[in-house]
Amino acid sequence: MSTKDIKRIAVLTSGGDSSGMNPAIRAFARAAMLKGAEVFAIREGYNGLVNDSILPLNWGSVAGIISRGGTIIGTARSAEFRTREGRKKAAFNLIKNKINNLLVIGGDGSLTGANLLRSEWCSLLGELVNDGKISPDCLENYSTLSIAGIVGSIDNDMCGTDLTVGADTATRRILEAIDSILSTAVSHQRSFVIEVMGRNCGWLALVSGVATGADYILIPESPPEKGWEQHMADNLEKGRLSGRRCSLVIVSEGAIDSDGKPITSSYVRQFLEDKGHDARITILGHVQRGGTPTFLDRYIATIMGVESANYFYDTKEAQKEPVLIGMSGTDVIRSPLMECVKKTQSIATLIKEKRFNEVVDCRGGMFKEFHEIFRACSNLYRRKVEPNGLNIVILHSGGPSPGMNPCVRAFTRLGIDRGYTMYGCFNGFGGLALGEIQQLNWMTVNGWSVMGGAELGTNRSVPNDSNIDAIMANLEKLKIDAILMFGGFNGYLGIAKLYEYREKYPRLKKISIIGAPGTIANNVPGTNISIGADTSLNNTLDALDKIKQSAVASRRLFVVEVMGAHCGYLAAMSSLASGAERSYIMEKGVTLESLTKDLKMFVERFKREHRIGLIIKSESASPTYTTHFIYSLFKEEGKHLFDVRESILGHLQQGGSPSAIDRIFSTRLMNHYFEFLEKDLKENNHLQMSGCIGFIDGGVHFTPMPEMIEEMSDKYRRPRSQWWMDLVDISQNISVFPLDDPSIFNPPNLNDLGRPKSHEISSPTSYSQKSFDPNVNPQFTL
Numbered sequence: 001m002s003t004k005d006i007k008r009i010a011v012l013t014s015g016g017d018s019s020g021m022n023p024a025i026r027a028f029a030r031a032a033m034l035k036g037a038e039v040f041a042i043r044e045g046y047n048g049l050v051n052d053s054i055l056p057l058n059w060g061s062v063a064g065i066i067s068r069g070g071t072i073i074g075t076a077r078s079a080e081f082r083t084r085e086g087r088k089k090a091a092f093n094l095i096k097n098k099i100n101n102l103l104v105i106g107g108d109g110s111l112t113g114a115n116l117l118r119s120e121w122c123s124l125l126g127e128l129v130n131d132g133k134i135s136p137d138c139l140e141n142y143s144t145l146s147i148a149g150i151v152g153s154i155d156n157d158m159c160g161t162d163l164t165v166g167a168d169t170a171t172r173r174i175l176e177a178i179d180s181i182l183s184t185a186v187s188h189q190r191s192f193v194i195e196v197m198g199r200n201c202g203w204l205a206l207v208s209g210v211a212t213g214a215d216y217i218l219i220p221e222s223p224p225e226k227g228w229e230q231h232m233a234d235n236l237e238k239g240r241l242s243g244r245r246c247s248l249v250i251v252s253e254g255a256i257d258s259d260g261k262p263i264t265s266s267y268v269r270q271f272l273e274d275k276g277h278d279a280r281i282t283i284l285g286h287v288q289r290g291g292t293p294t295f296l297d298r299y300i301a302t303i304m305g306v307e308s309a310n311y312f313y314d315t316k317e318a319q320k321e322p323v324l325i326g327m328s329g330t331d332v333i334r335s336p337l338m339e340c341v342k343k344t345q346s347i348a349t350l351i352k353e354k355r356f357n358e359v360v361d362c363r364g365g366m367f368k369e370f371h372e373i374f375r376a377c378s379n380l381y382r383r384k385v386e387p388n389g390l391n392i393v394i395l396h397s398g399g400p401s402p403g404m405n406p407c408v409r410a411f412t413r414l415g416i417d418r419g420y421t422m423y424g425c426f427n428g429f430g431g432l433a434l435g436e437i438q439q440l441n442w443m444t445v446n447g448w449s450v451m452g453g454a455e456l457g458t459n460r461s462v463p464n465d466s467n468i469d470a471i472m473a474n475l476e477k478l479k480i481d482a483i484l485m486f487g488g489f490n491g492y493l494g495i496a497k498l499y500e501y502r503e504k505y506p507r508l509k510k511i512s513i514i515g516a517p518g519t520i521a522n523n524v525p526g527t528n529i530s531i532g533a534d535t536s537l538n539n540t541l542d543a544l545d546k547i548k549q550s551a552v553a554s555r556r557l558f559v560v561e562v563m564g565a566h567c568g569y570l571a572a573m574s575s576l577a578s579g580a581e582r583s584y585i586m587e588k589g590v591t592l593e594s595l596t597k598d599l600k601m602f603v604e605r606f607k608r609e610h611r612i613g614l615i616i617k618s619e620s621a622s623p624t625y626t627t628h629f630i631y632s633l634f635k636e637e638g639k640h641l642f643d644v645r646e647s648i649l650g651h652l653q654q655g656g657s658p659s660a661i662d663r664i665f666s667t668r669l670m671n672h673y674f675e676f677l678e679k680d681l682k683e684n685n686h687l688q689m690s691g692c693i694g695f696i697d698g699g700v701h702f703t704p705m706p707e708m709i710e711e712m713s714d715k716y717r718r719p720r721s722q723w724w725m726d727l728v729d730i731s732q733n734i735s736v737f738p739l740d741d742p743s744i745f746n747p748p749n750l751n752d753l754g755r756p757k758s759h760e761i762s763s764p765t766s767y768s769q770k771s772f773d774p775n776v777n778p779q780f781t782l
């Protein structure tokens, strides 16, 4: 490749910082370098573009940042860039640095600015030529400015992506705070008013409301009717009378009433106080923006970063129009930036014009759905519904999974709201045989939305010839019309077995038998993700971040074993999100040859002054090459260069309070469950649909039982095909400096790009650094 062909691409972060910007910078920079690009960082948002603060990035500059909140290249809100004169300076500085590819990571404002720069590009260059600042051939050499945008904002307010980078971490911070507040609120029987961020978007307030079981939320998209204050107070009172010991109101900072007048959290608190509540207020503020990114933010940031690099090499695409790199379900997608910006801006207009009916729809399907779920599940809107005469029972099966309790809460309340009689069966299929079944009412599940574990209990028993008669008798006794199993692979085997018994027990033909994914291992059919995996991955990352820090003591290679049985999802994803150099999973196999190659790679790395290496191994990756074997092998062979430690994370992966995603997605799953049942009832006059439900392509899908069974590999207890397999290589490619890896024959020309030079940006906590300036606090500077 001639120097002329080498692409020069710059990245900037702009607007409010968000947790996940660093992993996005890391993934983008390294993926672009692997394609042969020269990568630059523009410091302090658009200010750096206007003031020519542009520095080269190299492989080492972005080491050690995947777990850090904020942005190592700085961000700002630039007033000067809003002026044409400012953008002209920006264009000049880009040309001066021979850059005409720009990745902008920021909120809707930043992307609007990027779009504007792109649309003015030719005219700005024309003016610069007329001013004599650049030569006329620049008009041809830099005729287009290729722009990609990643939405980095906690607000989740941009069209074109299901989720923005930082929104999940912000939700985690909010839930941590509210979960803590709830315990003191319950003790004192207090009412708490919590104000959350979000600017003009109510996403954070809405999902926090769903995830914590709040009584009332105030969001800009759905202003309350006149007289709402009294209505709210009356209903909080009703909640208390039915047994709640505290009340929780979540106010989005942009909340307004139906006249468009702001509703402040202090106004809400004062009103409640005047009505006799012992009310307190907590404004969460910038705590929501900080801290280490969650698994989901690291995951989406990483795959969006890699996709941005791909975009700049997709010549036709890159020259056509700027794109927004976004997420749809688990997939990364490209959308025209201009359209996304326009659509997002139109929401602000709708709010200004008080066309509130249209606003919730415009925020997208998930926003609308959570809005409906919140109303159906909160005490405030609880309706008196006539029973429809149908009875449904829920049970768990398999290992415990965080999200089981929120799921049962949503199942119970959404079911009651539709007229069903709801039952909970304790201790799985075994409990069904023993008749350990209890009716669930609205208040049985009060407070379950925040609870880890499984109040109904779970185990690995399945229907069999010795318990099927007892199961049938109990189903008959309660006149059960539908069974919902929320659990893991064992539960899927259990429902498949029950389905098989339909030939012998025709009564089962008139009972719907459905499985829903509730397992940390993400190894069940009919879904891309299962509830519990997100919490488990966050637990794992918390542990890995701590383990990695202990490497400052010496040069260490860690071999960390994670759960997942025969499915490598947890290992692959925790590797991707922690920056591990290798993940060992059964699907890819572990051989003596691969171990030898990896050993050579680690030797190279440690020779190059790396201080840490990380291997994440799935518990059943290989029956022969166990975690201890790998530890011993690497310890023996690497003893002159590095030390090795093994760590088996164990059951900490299954516990803890469910993550935001596991809480809200379990409610979403239950919402769809009832939609499927309604359709079934309409079509067949009774419930009979059998199979499983799960998340596919960003939606919730039903897979009929025969297909579900076909999809299951009994031998390995996982689905036959797994969507995430390609990510293993992508993750390893951006985690290992190519020159360290002897298995790469033609590494790109990275000799000069490996180590930061003194004037270049370098992560202050990069483990490869040798020394630091004693006058500079390494925590806070570049």
Ligand SMILES: Nc1ncnc2c1ncn2[C@@H]1O[C@H](COP(=O)(O)OP(=O)(O)OP(=O)(O)O)[C@@H](O)[C@H]1O
Binding pocket: 014, 015, 016, 017, 046, 076, 077, 078, 079, 080, 081, 082, 083, 106, 107, 108, 109, 110, 111, 112, 113, 114, 116, 152, 153, 154, 155
């Ligand atoms: N209409 C615009 N024209 C030109 N530049 C803009 C425009 N809107 C925003 N920008 C630039 O983007 C910067 C960041 O915008 P803004 O303050 O709106 O934050 P944001 O990108 O929306 O992020 P966040 O969601 O975190 O607030 C602004 O300071 C400005 O430099």
Ligand SMILES: O=P(O)(O)OC[C@H]1O[C@](O)(CO)[C@@H](O)[C@@H]1O
Binding pocket: 016, 107, 153, 154, 155, 197, 198, 199, 253, 289
């Ligand atoms: O940090 P600043 O500049 O005060 O901005 C706060 C705003 O930024 C955000 O955190 C992100 O847009 C909003 O939720 C909030 O309104």
